[in-house]
Amino acid sequence: MKKRSVRLLAAMLCLGTTAGLNAQTTLWHDPLKADRPVVQGQADDPRLAGTFDRLSEAECEPLRPALRSLSTNSAGLALHFYTDSPQIFVRYGVSGAYAMTHMPATGASGVDLYSIDDHGAWHYRRPDFNWSFSDTVRYSFTPITDERYPGRGYEYRLYLPLYNRVEWMEIGVDSAALFRWIPRRTERPVAAYGTSILQGGCASRPGMAWTNILSRKLDRTVLNFGFSGSGQMDAEIIEALARTDARLYILDCIPNLIGFDDSVFTARYTDGIERLRSRTDAPILLVEDVGGGEGFAYPASVRKNELLKACYRKLTEQGVEGLHYLSCEEIGMPEDGTVDGIHLTDLGMKALAEAHERKIRAILHETDGRESTTRAVTQRREYPGYEWLDRHEALEALNRRQPPRNVMLGNSITHYWGGSDGRYPENGSRSWEKHMAPAGFRNLGYGNDRIENVLWRVRHGELDGYRAERVVLLIGVNNFSCNDDDQIAAGIAALVEAVRDRQPDARIEVLGILPCRNAEKRVGHVNALIEERVRRQGIASFRDVGHRLLGRDGTIDESLFLDGLHPNEKGYARIARLIAEGSGRR
Known part of the structure; x- marks a missing residue:
């Protein structure tokens, strides 16, 4: 018993020493304590400081409870930073369930890391196979660095959970490594308003949400105003969009308006577009419900797509400028593009992102060339x-x-x-x-x-x-x-x-x-x-x-x-x- 106690004590001392060494060799950085705003994907609103929310408390006050709750989900948010650390650790806490019945924990509550090398090329950085979802969610990454540029590190982009509220988060790097937050971008973003599909359901991981794919393709911030089951062209959300000085606006709310009377549907879209246009001259892109496309053709979706097209044509004839339209045919959603006929697989997310990219590049005159x-x-x-x-x-x-x-x-x-x-x-x-x-x-x-x-x-x-x-x-x-x-x-x-x-x-x-x-x-x-x-x-x-x-x-x-x-x-x-x-x- 005595020898066993000695061995146990030695093991505990060794464990304590190792823990101490780990504490010394890993420095943790809290994005909410940075000297400037660094949470990418938030609107330029000082009331969002100190949070991972998409709408401020003041903006949430008049909203329906479902919208208030969903606005705290970190869909579309990201952290950008520089580091040359040989290993990157992420730890954070979330407030809700990790997974959903048709969406894995890695998508709903996980994070995703990408890097941009010295030549502007994107690289997906897979996590080490030791992540854990518990009281504290933990990820680690061992990125492969470019030996031609020692000591420079990469620019990293960490996408945050799509369907959970992040209560706190820290990024850990080697204590001898370079680490610097990249401040939130000041350029005009793309602002997208929609449903659970836009929020990210049902991507396997955050980087595969179509707005995040689009953000990488355009290399622009895309503000994600997707609200699962609650993207209903609410006047309050339109006002939040209008307060955002965006380069382009996307309205994609048909899936959550399927059960609405035709007259209400038309009124909400017409009022929302006119309200937005009265505040900004930026392009507005109206998007059809993929459920009305070939291979799906749900009657209710087909009907609402027809109403949206009629609304678009009427407003255009009335002289409303800067309206653009993305149809089901242009999207070309593959039959394997959904989990359940509505929410998208990664394949569907990629198809939707590429359709938006083609349309937006044409609108902004930013055609991506072959060379x-x-x-x-x-x-x-x-x-x-x-x-x-x-x-x-x-x-x-x-x-x-x-x-x-x-x-x-x-x-x-x-x-x-x-x-x-x-x-x-x-x-x-x-x-x-x-x-x-x-x-x-x-x-x-x-x-x-x-x-x-x-x-x-x-x-x-x-x-x-x-x-x-x-x-x-x-x-x-x-x-x-x-x-x-x-x-x-x-x-x-x-x-x-x-x-x-x-x-x-x-x-x-x-x-x-x-x-x-x-x-x-x-x-x-x-x-x-x-x-x-x-x-x-x-x-x-x-x-x-x-x-x-x-x-x-x-x-x-x-x-x-x-x-x-x-x-x-x-x-x-x-x-x-x-x-x-x-x-x-x-």
């Missing part, structure tokens, strides 16, 4: 030199406070030229201050950007909210290592179209790619292709100022460059006046 240069993505290749998303948010805020007269979009050749108030290295500050600043230019260059990264920035707000006189583009050299010449020219053409959509009155000027060491001939060939595409478009001008940086033999004048790629002060001085004044060889 990588025409698919807008973020990047994080130059960290820790600067944080790409931080620069984007800062420049958006600056543009709102002090609208620029002219802007120049580009990569490090622009970023580190000048005009950054000493926040970044400047290789040509004297020529910037002498020529570019007096001409009213704002520097929208980002180190290591490719065409597709500038395309993302244009589509996500950097040209919104002001009227520029000139928009100058100098981009493409960083695509040389991963794209052929035709792809680069196609990307520039797509970028020009995106700029024109957002700055229709501006003079758009495409500068030829500047010459660089050992690539002078290729630069010349690519510039010829770009010039041909730009001239064919007829909405921008093309200019080649790079000839000022060449020697007589057609190679770069090394005395004008720092490293064969970036001009030095003398090199920038050769081209600054030409760009600022809009002159130069065409």
Whole structure:
């Protein structure tokens, strides 16, 4: 007995020591205690601070009890953060049952982790097979990191439970690891109002809810106003939508209005659309019930779809602008797309998300091209030199406070030229201050950007909210290592179209790619292709100022460059006046 007691005591001491070591090596971070709002997917409402709710208490007060309760479910919410931790832990508490009769605990009450690498590519991060649903729900992840970029980590997005209220949550990382919350996005979101299908029923995990899939595809925040059994075009929810400055609104409430009288159905949709339109001119997308589509064709759903289409046509004829329609035929829901004929499987969620993506891209003029240069993505290749998303948010805020007269979009050749108030290295500050600043230019260059990264920035707000006189583009050299010449020219053409959509009155000027060491001939060939595409478009001008940086033999004048790629002060001085004044060889 004595030996057994000694062994037991030793085991307990060992366990205590291990627990102590674990406590020392894992640091826990509470998103509700961050210095800025970091819960993504919430409306921009200070009353939501300190919660994982979708509506504030004040907004919930006049609602039906079911709506009040469902508004505390964290559907569509996410946490974004940076870390290079070799393992990520998540622990949290929920208030309701873990699972439903037709939806697993992993979907109703679980979390889902995705990462975005340095090139803007998404990766699903499967959990370790040790999650547990008890008083404290626990997950752990062991993500595979990119060894080419040690110490940088990834941008992670953690999707929260779809059908439960999160009472508290912490994320744990190695104590020696980088960890930083990403503040809630300030760009205008997509706001979607609907039923249990929109809330996420019956996705196998949160990342497979169709609004979350759509958010990844568009790389935009999608506010989830889905309320299981209670998406009935309530005036109070329409008011909540109207208070949200959204880029686009989605109304998808037919499944919860099937039992309503036809006149009530029509009145609710008509009143809701008119109320929303009186407060905003953003596009409104009306969506049919998939239960009325081929392979389902429930009579009540077919009838309500007909009423919605009639409402859409009548309002359009009356001059209500910005209305759009997504039909069952466009959705093309597969027969295996539902669990029970109504709620969607992951297959159905994917089909619905892709249908919305096609429609929304057409509405917003953001068609996703075939080439990588025409698919807008973020990047994080130059960290820790600067944080790409931080620069984007800062420049958006600056543009709102002090609208620029002219802007120049580009990569490090622009970023580190000048005009950054000493926040970044400047290789040509004297020529910037002498020529570019007096001409009213704002520097929208980002180190290591490719065409597709500038395309993302244009589509996500950097040209919104002001009227520029000139928009100058100098981009493409960083695509040389991963794209052929035709792809680069196609990307520039797509970028020009995106700029024109957002700055229709501006003079758009495409500068030829500047010459660089050992690539002078290729630069010349690519510039010829770009010039041909730009001239064919007829909405921008093309200019080649790079000839000022060449020697007589057609190679770069090394005395004008720092490293064969970036001009030095003398090199920038050769081209600054030409760009600022809009002159130069065409």
